[in-house]
Amino acid sequence: MELITKAPKGTRDIIPGESEKWTLVEDVMAGEAELNGFSEIRTPVFEHTELFQRSVGDTTDVVEKQMYTFEDKGGRSITLRPEGTAGAVRAMLENGMYNGGYPIKMYYKTSCYRYEKPQAGRMRELHQFGVEMFGAAEPAADAQVISLAMSIFERLGLGGDVQLAINSIGCPTCRAEYHKALKAYFTERKDELCETCNSRLERNPMRILDCKSPVCGEIAKGAPKITEYLCDDCRAHFEKVQSLLTAIGIPFTIDPGLVRGLDYYTRTVFEFPSNRFGFALGGGGRYDGLVEEIGGKPTPALGFGLGFDRIMMALQEAGAEFPDDGKCELYIASMGEAAQVKAFQLVSALHRCGVAADCDLCARGLKAQMKYADKIRARYTIVLGDNELETGKADLKNMKTGEKKTLSIGDDFIDAYIESTTAQDDLSF
CATH class of the missing domain: 3.30.930.10 (Bira Bifunctional Protein; Domain 2)
Structure with missing residues (x-):
């Protein structure tokens, strides 16, 4: 198409x-x-x-x-x-x-x-x-x-x-005299100037100095200098x-x-x-x-x-280097409809706290979700399935170090996440 x-x-x-x-x-x-x-x-x-x-x-x-x-x-x-x-x-x-x-x-x-x-x-x-x-x-x-x-x-x-x-x-006082000198100079070469510069000769001869025509540019090199008329x-x-x-x-x-x-x-x-x-x-x-x-x-x-x-x-x-860090702090992958709903709830809670987070929006399998998390350079990931929903706990994985830490996904999830990521940051950096 x-x-x-x-x-x-x-x-x-x-x-x-x-x-x-x-x-x-x-x-x-x-x-x-x-x-x-x-x-x-x-x-x-x-x-x-x-x-x-x-x-x-x-x-x-x-x-x-x-x-x-x-x-x-x-x-x-x-x-x-x-x-x-x-x-x-x-x-x-x-x-x-x-x-x-x-x-x-x-x-x-x-x-x-x-x-x-x-x-x-x-x-x-x-x-x-x-x-x-x-x-x-x-x-x-x-x-x-x-x-x-x-x-x-x-x-x-x-x-x-x-x-x-x-x-x-x-x-304006300086330029009045300078315009007279420019006009006198360019008038002697007016037959060589482009059509646009000929129209500028009467109205504003200084504009000829800015012409992009190679011919006019060469002629302008010999023109009087404004610094001589200040x-x-x-x-x-x-x-x-x-x-x-x-x-x-x-x-x-x-x-x-x-x-x-x-x-x-x-x-x-x-x-x-x-x-x-x-x-x-x-x-x-x-x-x-x-x-x-x-x-x-x-x-x-x-x-x-x-x-x-x-x-x-x-x-x-110049080969300037720009930071290549991802915008996503935490990606929550899910397996099953109930886990998807829970992931959506946790991500929404994180957003309200100012944490950049995301979850699956395309009904993908777990492998595809984790591949996407890599693509967006998520800093941390969590995988939710039936077992995690049942125990109320899940593993938080640091995508840079591979380190994992178990945390609650219940009402205290935000506090647990902040505590866990702070601790991992201290270890990693």
Whole structure:
């Protein structure tokens, strides 16, 4: 029988056996974020289209080519989120979080949607871990956010593979002069630029620096550098960020061509390129004008996004080891209908006490049940039959050591189980 349909192109299932690894990585990321004072936020999977048009920028590839946009039954234009920052800003403003004082620190684990050619580490449904900080204008905020990302890579065992590249793309004052210089440079080569970059030449020439066309990329190598046009304040900010990173022992390289792919960035931008893969595992920067653009008061802000899909690829390539312990503490096998009922009662009692337990749900024979217990890596097993029901006692087997201990299966079963497993743990470890 053929499947009615397959998963849409550019999406994939995270199945049991793999999902546990994702959860462990998520927990590391969330733990590091919480150490730095960040709290979790969850935003809708879709937003009004104008939110992304205003925030991401109508000259970016994301808005021009990649957004999943549709009209709902009320005639409203809705877009599946292509990134996490705009929704976090909207949520911060709509819920009045600024009334609690600054800085506001949030993190999220989210899925994003971009219509682009699927390839290794880049799916149409992509998964991100991101942080956002609002209300902190000082270079120390930049350094803390960058340090948080680097500590995540270290905790995951990727510190030796991941590098840090930084740049400053200045403020609107700096960029006004820089845009003039870029426009003059690219105008002389406009006949060689791709159609998309020619359209960007008038609207936002900085976007040409981010073009994926090999021809445009080669032309961009000779373009003026933004660092040559920074105003005094932006230059001082960037130098302070560098000194703070040096002070806490984080090495970096300055990449004058790094502009990031979204229009809302200002001043500090950064990426985390992988030596192994040749592409970045994440990136971010400041977006000091975005809160005002969306409808709030002028508010400094910054953040980053890390790509789960790429990070999981990197961990696999690095041969990362994940715990292989089973989730089941106790599997109770049964022979006969009465024993099956008793097993079900005992498992239910264990669940109420927070113990992961299971029993036969498929009417299998004893041999098949024990084979299943091995498959799910049950830590302990009990076999119930007529004799056990009659005596009110059964053998608890430690599946790692083979040691057995007889315990009651009556009203005092929970206490007997806890006492027995504690004693065996002391002997085994």
